[in-house]
Amino acid sequence: MKNRARFVDVEGRPAIRFEREYPYPQERLWSAVTDPAELSRWFPAAVDIELREGGTITFADEPGAEPTKGTILACESRGSLSYTWEGDELGFTLNPTPQGCLFVFVNVLGDRETAAMVAAGWTVCLDEFDALPAGEPPSQETDSEAWRPVYELLHRRRIPGGCSRAGTRRGDLMSESEKGTGPKLLSGGNPQIPKGMGREPVEAYIVAMPEWKHDIGRRLDELILEEVPGVHNAVKWNQPLYGTADDSWFLTFRCFTNYVQLSFFRGSSLDPLPEKGPKHPEMRYHDIRRLEDLDEDKVRKWVRQAAELPGEKM
Structure with missing residues (x-):
């Protein structure tokens, strides 16, 4: 079962939190969040990951662009993984349940005012994630603006999101x-x-x-x-x-x-x-x-x- 993005506080820092329940074992979801080939199906960057605490994770956002690097903050096999990505921290927790596994994803934000934009992007990504363990083919959706209606909904729900951030201009959301x-x-x-x-x-x-x-x-x-x-x-x-x-x-x-x-x-x-x-x-x-x-x-x-x-x- 899905839930909507929630704006939360993590030790005094702003964050976006998702929880989803899946009818799949913990090992299946662990592969989906750690295997570069599987990450390529839903994660917004190509990833090369060194699965150990203190290890390096490399993100290639665009072909030909300079990769960025993060640090693995925690890595407990099959259970939890967290790492830095530029100014943010991403954390995944996989808790076995009688029905399968509870997936918890938290993005601690470097900038509070990016919350709605970040949450909208992850909502679109996690919809792709849903299809992966089910063995469904990748979405054929190619609309680069798919995040925008989600952003507008989250922004109206009072999740912070300055309209001038991350490529969204105030004029895009002005009333007619x-x-x-x-x-x-x-x-x-x-x-x-x-x-x-x-x-x-x-x-x-x-x-x-x-x-x-x-x-x-x-x-x-x-x-x-x-x-x-x-x-x-x-x-x-x-x-x-x-x-x-x-x-x-x-x-x-x-x-x-x-x-x-x-x-x-x-x-x-x-x-x-x-x-x-x-x-x-x-x-x-x-x-x-x-x-x-x-x-x-x-x-x-x-x-x-x-x-x-x-x-x-x-």
């Missing part, structure tokens, strides 16, 4: 509204989106949210979809709506100059009570000024409660 090619931004930076039903207008609204507001909007949308599978969507009055039916809405959000405001149509019935209101007797509001300030547990609780309450018809 910021580039001047998309919907008009109204007062407070709120996108002007035509009224419509379903996911498409909601996606258009989120894509058009400017700068940091886009990250907040995307994460709010993800939380709502996770908590209320099958939620109904629409855009009306230039704001996305979420409901249990096409005429029964329980929340919305919109952009203001200094915050994104999350609004619950029956917010006065929520526990804890959202802090702002009321403009309408039953509505309550929660302002989010930075993605880092988003209390996901609280928002999830509100969303679950709100979806159980009678919706607003409009």
Whole structure:
């Protein structure tokens, strides 16, 4: 079973961690992470490895390029392997289980701000790794941009990733509204989106949210979809709506100059009570000024409660 990349702390240093369970013995996965021929199937560089603590590992990133060298930090046969690669440290741990083996991979980062980019790259590589012990042929995927949608998802999940790092420019991830090619931004930076039903207008609204507001909007949308599978969507009055039916809405959000405001149509019935209101007797509001300030547990609780309450018809 796969898990998504997690941003973790390793002895005070930033790191990306993956865990995957495989129905294969420990020895099979050990070969996949140590044999240069097998590494060539999934690892992002050609590798020559001296399997002993203190040994040398050589990486050839591109044909004709000067190889780089790392040092083997730990090597326990079939169980664990770690080494340096430029400013990072890579560690593999293989733990036998009754069903096969638990594969744990940790990339300790030399630069915290590369986290989303590094995690996206490893996600693509590990998808290739999955096929190796199964005896499946190499992927025919040749898209050099395969990491990009993974990067954007991880970045929205608040895994750090400066847009100017590792070849990704800020302009690549700017909203269409910021580039001047998309919907008009109204007062407070709120996108002007035509009224419509379903996911498409909601996606258009989120894509058009400017700068940091886009990250907040995307994460709010993800939380709502996770908590209320099958939620109904629409855009009306230039704001996305979420409901249990096409005429029964329980929340919305919109952009203001200094915050994104999350609004619950029956917010006065929520526990804890959202802090702002009321403009309408039953509505309550929660302002989010930075993605880092988003209390996901609280928002999830509100969303679950709100979806159980009678919706607003409009």
